[in-house]
Amino acid sequence: MSRRREPKFFTNLPIDTGCSMLRVCSFESRKQAEMASLIRRQGGEATVVASMQEVPLEDNRAVWEFAEALRAGSIDVVVFLTGVGAKAVLQVVETRSDRDDFFAALRGCVRVVRGPKPAVVLREWGTPADFVAAEPNTWREILTVFETSLLLSGKTVAVQEYGQPASELHAALAEQGAEVISVPVYRWELPDDIGPLSDAIQATIAGRFDVLLFTSANQLNNVLEVAEKAGKDAWLAAAQKCVIGSIGPTASERVRSFGLTVDVEPEHPKMGHLVRETLEAAPQILSQRSGD
Structure with missing residues (x-):
């Protein structure tokens, strides 16, 4: 009997997959380990996949x-x-x-x-x-x-x-x-290996993330380019159900241009501020959306 293929994500440390943890996906490429650590320090379950390369x-x-x-x-x-x-x-x-x-x-x-x-x-x-x-x-x-x-x-x-x-x-x-x-x-350009990014896109469509984080405008461009194969509209619909954090105005402008809502944009455009403020706000935002 064949086993279902599980997505492969960047991981830095073992993570607790308890149901109370926020499931966070970041598309950070240059500072993956730092982003994963920041998410875990805030109590989140970290998935960090490279979305681009210089x-x-x-x-x-x-x-x-x-x-x-x-x-x-x-x-x-x-x-x-x-x-x-x-x-x-x-x-x-x-x-x-x-x-x-x-x-x-x-x-x-x-x-x-x-x-x-x-x-x-x-x-x-x-x-x-x-x-x-x-x-x-x-x-x-x-x-x-x-x-x-x-x-x-x-x-x-x-x-x-x-x-x-x-x-x-x-x-x-x-x-x-x-x-x-x-x-x-x-x-x-896209990463040489787009497998992890494709897996994260599929996981988003399947509803496996609560929070999506963007640290540059071009990350969303590349996500949507890869999502064309899996279904761009399906990914956008799933992303709209997530709490979306954007590091600053340029990234936020790009996110909104595709009809998505930016729920959190930190006062200071730093990764630490983005992660902390988004994960602090996410439970209430998700609760309001679910009608609880």
Whole structure:
């Protein structure tokens, strides 16, 4: 007699599967172990499956052209959106030139970062950021920096991209008279092994989760891409019955764009805050939905 195949999920420590525990699924890819630990510390049953991976672009022409323009003094402002992306830019630059020359050129322009992670990288380079966008660190907070502190008319602004073009930011900067240069360094793809993600999608449809957590907008894109095979509409219907936690406005906007409700968005866009606030609110939300 054949046995039913059980989903394979990322696990860090043995977990108590008591019925009183909230069953939590996170699609975090880069910090799976940390996310699983955070969920368990809050008393949840953790399922953490990778939903995406960062793949460096093979054609780095945009980065080289950016570095050349920077050295020529043709760029007035550089915006770094991620720490990983900033490091990737330097790695590409170093294949053709000296890092100190790049740093010297970078000091000659205004440096704006989206949040604390790229700020740390720039400090390590000896080129500290002139402006750090406030929380929740979206393109809107970056735009506020320009609206309150920098005149962009006639300026050239280079934007380090992460995964996909920041089209809203580009449009807003262009409206203020800036010439915007896109500097992509990597793209987001599905994990090499989508088995765990597929299993989690099936488990969601089967009603095996109480809580779904999203730490980036692109996680939902990839979940839905894989869900096409299992039934995208079925997954969306099942997800709507779960408590959904989103780490910040950008991810929340994407979640809502598919007709889903964001039940919890923490005041601070950090994984620890997301897990704690969502799991604290989940029992009452689930009780209200069940009519208890």
